[in-house]
Amino acid sequence: MRKTASRCYDLPNTAEMLVGKILLGMARFVPLCIAELYLRRQRFYQSVRGTDPEKTQGDSSKKWDAIIARCDFEGKRVLDIGCAEGAFCLAALKSGASYVLGVDSEWRTLVIAHFLARSQGLKPKFGLGVFPNIGTEKGEHFDCVLCLSVLHHLMSIGDMWLILTDPRYSKDLITLRKSLRALRALVTVGGVCIIEIPYKYRDDVSRRSADFSRFTHEVISCGFSDAKVLGTWESAARNRSIKDRVLYASYV
Numbered sequence: 001m002r003k004t005a006s007r008c009y010d011l012p013n014t015a016e017m018l019v020g021k022i023l024l025g026m027a028r029f030v031p032l033c034i035a036e037l038y039l040r041r042q043r044f045y046q047s048v049r050g051t052d053p054e055k056t057q058g059d060s061s062k063k064w065d066a067i068i069a070r071c072d073f074e075g076k077r078v079l080d081i082g083c084a085e086g087a088f089c090l091a092a093l094k095s096g097a098s099y100v101l102g103v104d105s106e107w108r109t110l111v112i113a114h115f116l117a118r119s120q121g122l123k124p125k126f127g128l129g130v131f132p133n134i135g136t137e138k139g140e141h142f143d144c145v146l147c148l149s150v151l152h153h154l155m156s157i158g159d160m161w162l163i164l165t166d167p168r169y170s171k172d173l174i175t176l177r178k179s180l181r182a183l184r185a186l187v188t189v190g191g192v193c194i195i196e197i198p199y200k201y202r203d204d205v206s207r208r209s210a211d212f213s214r215f216t217h218e219v220i221s222c223g224f225s226d227a228k229v230l231g232t233w234e235s236a237a238r239n240r241s242i243k244d245r246v247l248y249a250s251y252v
């Protein structure tokens with residue numbers, strides 16, 4: 001097991017990936033009553049069941065409200081990279097998406113996502129994968145790709161403004177550019193990729209200097225035809241003094 005560059009999450013090696021895929025496949029044979037008991041003992045990143053949004057990054061439904069205001073999911077093929085417990089996979093299906101694939105690097109989280117989906121009678125597909133190698137078929141495209149609060153975990157620091165502007169973080173910038181190109185390759189022509197980037201500030205000076213539109217220039221230089229800053233969403237109050245959580249729409 002290795003860690004993400006952010007050191008926040010475990011990433012599976014090849015053997016763990018194989019075992020994780022088998023265990024995830026077996027989750028569908030678990031009776032719903034047992035799945036319910038299992039869910040009651042879990043802690044969630046997303047606000048799915050009784051999670052106190054102030055103890056996490058915020059109320060996931062508020063993030064979804066900010067996205068759904070800009071994105072039409074009706075009849076769309078949706079990919080959610082780093083889907084965690086699958087809250088947005090289920091929300092996309094409820095908003096009319098025709099097909100939803102949620103990918104995450106942690107099989108345990110995907111088992112939770114699978115149980116939650118089943119408990120609501122919904123059928124997204126879940127796959128174990130480590131972005132950018134997420135195991136989709138070569139050339140497979142999606143009308144909408146969600147990459148929410150994931151990209152910064154590929155970087156050594158959470159301060160996106162420093163990554164974009166400080167030559168000391170040029171390796172992270174290279175990783176960012178590779179990731180944006182990989183995202184671009186997953187979006188169908190006419191489609192959109194919604195990216196969430198948390199900007200973490202060291203002090204007031206770094207907060208004041210952050211220019212969110214700088215990221216849109218990176219997005220366009222990595223092959224998207226256009227990009228827009230959608231703005232922040234109403235995340236947990238305790239974090240707002242040190243972070244902005246900015247949503248971007250990147251068009252192909």
Ligand SMILES: C[S@@+](CC[C@H](N)C(=O)[O-])C[C@H]1O[C@@H](n2cnc3c(N)ncnc32)[C@H](O)[C@@H]1O
Nearest residue numbers: 009082083084104105106129130131148149153
């Ligand atoms: C901060 S959470 C965000 C979850 C969700 N996207 C949201 O916005 O509520 C990051 C998620 O991405 C997953 N993750 C981290 N690095 C990943 C990678 N390289 N590939 C796939 N998933 C990853 C983690 O396991 C975790 O579930």
